[in-house]
Amino acid sequence: HSLRNIDELCASIVRSHRETSQYRVEELQALKWKVFSREEYQAYQSKSVDEMWQHCAIRLTDAVQYVVEFAKHIPGFRMLSQNDQIALLKTGSMEVVLVRMSRFFNTENNTVFFDGKFAGVELFKSLACGDLITAVFDFAHDMCALKLTEQQIALFSALVLINADRPCLEDRGKVQRVQRSVEMGLTHILHRDNQDSLMHKLYQRMAVLRSLCSLHMEKLRWFSQRYPLTAHSLFPPLYKELFA
Numbered sequence: 001h002s003l004r005n006i007d008e009l010c011a012s013i014v015r016s017h018r019e020t021s022q023y024r025v026e027e028l029q030a031l032k033w034k035v036f037s038r039e040e041y042q043a044y045q046s047k048s049v050d051e052m053w054q055h056c057a058i059r060l061t062d063a064v065q066y067v068v069e070f071a072k073h074i075p076g077f078r079m080l081s082q083n084d085q086i087a088l089l090k091t092g093s094m095e096v097v098l099v100r101m102s103r104f105f106n107t108e109n110n111t112v113f114f115d116g117k118f119a120g121v122e123l124f125k126s127l128a129c130g131d132l133i134t135a136v137f138d139f140a141h142d143m144c145a146l147k148l149t150e151q152q153i154a155l156f157s158a159l160v161l162i163n164a165d166r167p168c169l170e171d172r173g174k175v176q177r178v179q180r181s182v183e184m185g186l187t188h189i190l191h192r193d194n195q196d197s198l199m200h201k202l203y204q205r206m207a208v209l210r211s212l213c214s215l216h217m218e219k220l221r222w223f224s225q226r227y228p229l230t231a232h233s234l235f236p237p238l239y240k241e242l243f244a
Ligand SMILES: CCS(=O)(=O)c1ccc(CC(=O)Nc2nc(-c3ccccc3)c(C(=O)c3ccccc3CC(C)C)s2)cc1
Pocket: 021, 022, 023, 052, 053, 056, 057, 059, 060, 063, 097, 098, 100, 101, 102, 103, 104, 112, 113, 114, 115, 116, 124, 127, 132, 133, 136, 137, 216
């Protein structure tokens, strides 16, 4: 890869990240201290488990749709077979949503952007999956500590998605070639920012993301057994397609 190619690759991934971001950082900086009132907390906490799960699943699916758009513009992703594209999105889209969400985490009052305001762990009590929620908050905290730039987040998100170690890939070699070019892009960006030491930390974060997503799948299995009707007929089709 000549340097020009790497620069072009980074530029197209950063552009795609920006165009599929759903919210811009400066937009949410303005909302940072817009928190839910006590009454609003109580309203969320008095929702039934299946109502709150459905509420969240709809928002999560909304966020995932933007990640699907992001993936389509990663150079090389569309050259992969349909099945490999689906396989990468099945396991990677939730991970990218978590990376993106951690940008809008207020570490001063431990709140995450949800339904237009910033919510603490307590608001999600009726989901009955405190360990998953706590793990998501801890991950967001950890990511904020790295103080990644939007360009670094864009390349990291692409690397999270283009992972040749994912299960059930038809042409692993082809995914490896795309993954290696994205890896070179991230290395290039971090070197340019004089932050080579971040690479190792980002690989550690990828391991945490994998455990977070398997915890999410475990909770979803528990939920679908307990509320089969909600899970099968009231969850968004894309959520079921990707996670169930
Ligand atoms: C992702 C693109 S973005 O522009 O950054 C963006 C775009 C849009 C928003 C608003 C938004 O949908 N926030 C949500 N927050 C949470 C959440 C919830 C519990 C703790 C922490 C965050 C949502 C979830 O449904 C969720 C997320 C991770 C794991 C588990 C769940 C619960 C489900 C599986 C039952 S949706 C935020 C950020």
